[in-house]
Amino acid sequence: MRSRFASILLPLCGVFLVGLIWAAVSTQVPDLPSPLRTWSESKVYVLEPLEKRGEMDQGIVLLASYSLWRVAKGFLLGVVLGTPLGFLLGLSKTFHRMFDPIVQVLRPISPLAWLPLGLVVFQKSEPAALFTIALCSMWPTVINTMSGVRSIPQEYWNVARVLRLSRIQTFSKVLVPATLPYMFTGYRLSLGIAWLVIVASEMLTGTPGVGGFLWQEYNSLIYAHILLCIITIGVVGYLLDRMMGYVELRLQRSN
């Protein structure tokens, strides 16, 4: 009983308290909608989540699904590029010496800086957005895969050698299983970043999705919808992280 109270009721109390603070602040800031006004102005998007009324004027689940689909593509591209790069950096000292400085320099660059470059290179907003998501989100995958490979105990390498495993066997039976938990930690962090980047890239490219909608409603002075988008982004991001966290935990248990 006590644990149920702690795990369900306490978080609800937290939500309620933050709502109160929001309500209090909104009485002081004229343009900030109160929680109740936010709900009354946004409920059509929430209650008819799959309704499509116009290019941007769509139910919140539809909007989120556009963003998620874009994130999925960009994230997968990042994983496909980042995982082999991580393996190479972890396996080869030469490769590491050559490219680690570049990785460290590229890593902190904001999506807002990459996006214009993507637009210049690809001329279209969609590939530019994917390029930005992939390029920003791949680094945790690269870094974690690399450190996973580097932290494989010498005894596993020795086993692979004395058993005279082939290169392919060593890769698939030793290297990948030993690195997998690290890789998934990287994937989880990468997905989080991909979701962060999506909003910025949609804002700048004006494509339909949660971020695009947010920016359009800001320009249309419908501030309640900004809050709706912010909450949606947060909830979806949280669910994504929990999902990846679950997979990660399963992998670590099985090792």
Add this chain to the structure above:
Amino acid sequence: MAYLQVRDVSKSFQSGNTAREVLKAVNLSVDEGQFVSIVGFTGSGKTTLINILAGLLTPDSGTVEIAGDVVRGIPPKAAVVFQNYSLLPWFSALENIRLAVDAAFPDWDRAKQVAQATKYLETVGLGGAGNRRPSQLSGGMRQRVAIARAFATEPTLLFLDEPFSALDALTRANLQQELARLCSEVGRPVTTVMITNNLDEALLLSDQIIPMTRGPRATLSTPIAVNIPRPRTESQLLHDAAAVRIRAKIVEFLADFVHTVPRGSSAQAKPNPLTRRALTEKPIMEEQG
């Protein structure tokens, strides 16, 4: 001609600007099917030697020859049992063995490989534990799996690096007997080199015992033949005249090295090695303090 022949092997390790000479002019020759134990202090370079024999380390000079051929890298038809079991934790016990079988006999089909793995798992008494992961097995069971993995590849050469030192005394005694049984039952000559710091273990299993001098610049001394009929038991070896004589000889030999503590250490060693089965360096050093 000896099956395994080590000629003048030396090895140094570079740490910073100083090179530490671990092995100096090690010579060893083991006839086919013989079981040789190398006994010596912890940290004397035994593991370095077995890593060189197993091809995991390259000697600075000298050669390792098997059946007359100089070997570079991992020798074919050799198996190694490590002190820390070294099973892959993401595979079941059976799959760990099957992977070794797959690498040794790549042209066998999967069913035959599984049958081979199962056969050797049953030989070490773990027929029912094939699906368990190493983390679900006790230390003794893990080492059984590691031994089964080694024998399942049908090696002609077997290297054992302190295989039982991480186990409790009872499990260790059981596994020693098991290993002796496996070596005799396997039906073809398996030339074995075991590294150990346990003299009783060496007496139980070996045809020859070779004491290793204390490092740095460790080398092997004259082999001592163990002419005690098999099967041997631990209690029999406590009183057997030959065993007592050999034990005394080796302990005296190793004790000489305890008295000549390396320069820089002012300690006056006054060990009573006969009471010490395990020739670890540390307890003796403690007595000096």
